[in-house]
Amino acid sequence: MIGNWPGLWTLFVKEVKRFTVVFMQTVTAPVVSALLYLFIFSHALAGRVDVYPGVSYPQFLVPGLMMMTIIQNAFANTSSSLIFSKVTGNIVFVLLAPLSHLEFYLAFVGAALVRAVVVSIGVYVVAFFYVGTTVAHPLLLLVFGLLGGGLLATCGLLAGIWADKFDQVATVQNFVILPLTYLSGVFYSIHSLPPAWQALSRANPFFYLIDGFRYGFFGHSDVSPWLSMAVMAGANAALCILCLRLLSRGYKLRG
């Protein structure tokens, strides 16, 4: 139950301010990184990779890179905020406040979604002038963007709750999130892969995020967007329940 809307709003705004204070690091840098991927890969692989009919390879890259920024920034926002607060001890200010575990969760995830959406829009705006990508299903785009951001923000919260030091969060980021992102079809369609790799890709939850997001742009996807939506909704629900249970028990937060 949410009984403290002002408190929830305050924590949300504080978390948004936290990343805007370091805007260059949290927004500008990821946009520039994604655009570098776009320029380099589109020059190196244009004409060599089969994608959807009527879609150029640079256009194909844009939704993948947007979702990649959503994934990475949503995860980074919650995980870095929480582990930083835990290590420095200032998490105490939030724990002392009359906020329920649900309010805590919604504020952190909400702020991570804002960062993820801002960065992905930044990528889109610049990419639009470069490759002229249009959107076929804006609503689906929004739904997959929120599902992806929500899922990774929750993953980041879980990592932040579990970790005792920055190194542990970096381990999750570099050895789980990053490989799953790169192997999810950001840079290629899984139809171009051998059958065994295709099957493996379907076991990667991030594949459904990027494939569904790409459907929002082009109206084409490797699997049904409804299947992708169902998988992502289920994953969001499962991780959300797990995260709320840990927060309500105070796991690694309240001694």
Place this chain on the structure above:
Amino acid sequence: MTAAIAVRELHKHFGQVHALRGVDLEIQPGEFFGLLGPNGAGKSTLINILAGLTRPDAGAAAVLGHDVQRDAVAARRAIGVVPQELVFDPFFEVRDFLRIQAGYYGVARSNRAWIDELLRALGLADKATTNMRNLSGGMKRRVLIAQALVHKPRVLVLDEPTAGVDVELRQTLWAFAQRLHDEGMTIVLTTHYLEEAEAMCDRIAIMSHGTVVALDDKRSLLGRHPWYQVHVRLASEPAQLPPQVLACLVSREHGWLVLRLQRGGDDLSRVLSALHTAGLSVLEISTREQTLEQVFLELTAGHHLPAGA
């Protein structure tokens, strides 16, 4: 009347360490209460449980009738806690930080004037737009005190608020704490500076090894101690003291004999008589009441772990 703080049979373990061993405590509204004890006595664990930062293994604790586990949000609204650790949020300026804290309680707008008053009262007005990371340790401590008060709690817990701070801040803090107490706020103080507790607190609990070994009003606590000190200065340095004097001699300090005598007995007359018989002239004599520090040391030093601990 609902107790400001009620603690019943509270237990807490950290691994093999039994930090709280069935603590019972009740603090009435409006009290200035001292919680004393050596390091590791369990004071901070008890405070963290009251603040909702730590979960007890057994027992119950309530703030103004709100159970800190079952009714955690209401309990947290009722209490303000100054943490012992010097923590701060480096992303924000002082006033912004305090407004954020007030916002968690839903009083960011209504308490703006109060926040400005806190800044003035705690000598932070000229630091309001300074980033927290650029403050000195003493200034950070002041901000911690202000953050505990932004929502005007009815119970304030000061967990060693003067540890490592200068005299000026101590005086500012105690004057402000006294004002809040006069206005009806319940204040719980833990400190290593026992003279502070002696000066400020109405009632005092002394903890040792996770239990409350003494709980009484200050005067009773001091009065229950059966000893007092007598300082005697003799006309000349004696070659040998009479056995009646040696029996109660604590120390010799700069020509003074420090004697510990039992309250209500005839020790003093026997000592003076023995000195006179030995031909030793007394130049000066003064008596000193026991301080809280002496009571504290006696109670905590003599307290042994319970059997089976």
